Every structure is written in structure tokens, then in C-alpha cells.
Amino acid sequence: MNTTRFHFTTLGLAIIGVTVIGAGCASHRGAEPMAKVPGDGDIGVPATYRSWPAFVPTVDKVEGAQVREIYINPVGLTTQKGEAFPAGTVSVMELYAARKDAAGKLLMNAEGRLIKGPLSKIFVMAKGEGWGARLPAGTVGNGDWVYGAWQADGKTAATSDFSGCRSCHLPMAKTDFVARYDEHFMARMR
Secondary structure, three states: OOOOOEEHHHHHOOOOOOOOOOOOOOOOOOOOOOOOOOOOOEEEOOOHHHHHOOOEEEEEEEHHOOEEEEEEOHHHHHOOOOOOOOOOOOOEEEEEEEOOOOOOOOOEEEOOEEEEEEEEEEEEEEEOOOOHHHHOOOOOOEEEEEEEEEEOOOOOEEOOOOHHHHHHHHHHHHHOOOOOOHHHHHHHHE
């Protein structure tokens, strides 16, 4: 696994192409620099993601006893319904354990929603021009998306095997491999 992590900030996303292209090295013969393209596990947690808009409202996953908060950066927010997300899009999903009572029953608030417990993991999805084509042979294709998975501290890797992420997103090819695509645009229309 490559240990280089790409951290994104709102301003940094505007210059992502310059940063990625400039990260390569040129040979002594003056060749064009080779771009360093991130792979799964190289995408870090963006420092400012909690200031980004919610991608969809809070998601309750009763069957998994989870509450999910999903954010999208301003680049991704420019996408119109029916379009693929542009290069530079980053989405972050926080997974919280749902609170339970002493008997292990899920606790609900007055609106019938799960009550958030502690943050357990942070998942990051980032898209860059040509990233998918440069992933290792045999990688389940998800367009130009790459993934990061982190413990609650945002620094400790939660996995080095992203086949589960890729397999989960694979059936969503018609929506650019993005879960809750239609729900996102419906929420924006309100």
C-alpha cells in the first residue's frame, strides 16, 4: 500500500490538478513529469469537510445500528441531475454507532430517528481525471473514484482492502457509482 495520503481542503481542491501533475518526477532527459495518481487508501480525511454541505439528510441504518452523515465538497455540489460528478469531487461519510439501551435495543428520538452514539469510522470518496484507469489490474472498476477508510481519529487506517467499498458502489454505475444520487437531487429541489 502506498503511504502517500492526499488531504483535501476547499481551497486545495481548486488546485488539485496542478498538485497531482506537479507531484511526479521528470527524467534527466527533460521528459514531461509523470503524475502521481492516488489509489485506494491514499485519500485522507479533508480537514474542513464538516463545513461542506450535507449530501443528503442524516441516514439511519437500523439494520446496521448506524447513523450516517454524508458531506460533499463545493466542486461536487456543482453537479446537475443526470450528470457525472466532475474531477475534484470529494464526499465524506461519517459512521456513528447508534445508541442502545441496557437491553441492547436501539434508542430512538421523538421523531423516531436513531440517536447518534460515538463516531466509529470516516469514509472518503474522491474523483480525479483518469484515476480509475491507473488502478492496479483486477481492481473492481468504479469510474475514476478512489476510496479512503479511517478510524474516528481520521488518521488511523480502517482497512487496506477496499474491495467491499468498490463492490457496494459497483451497481450504481448509472449514477456515477454514487449512493443516494437521486435522493441528493430531490433534497436540493426542496
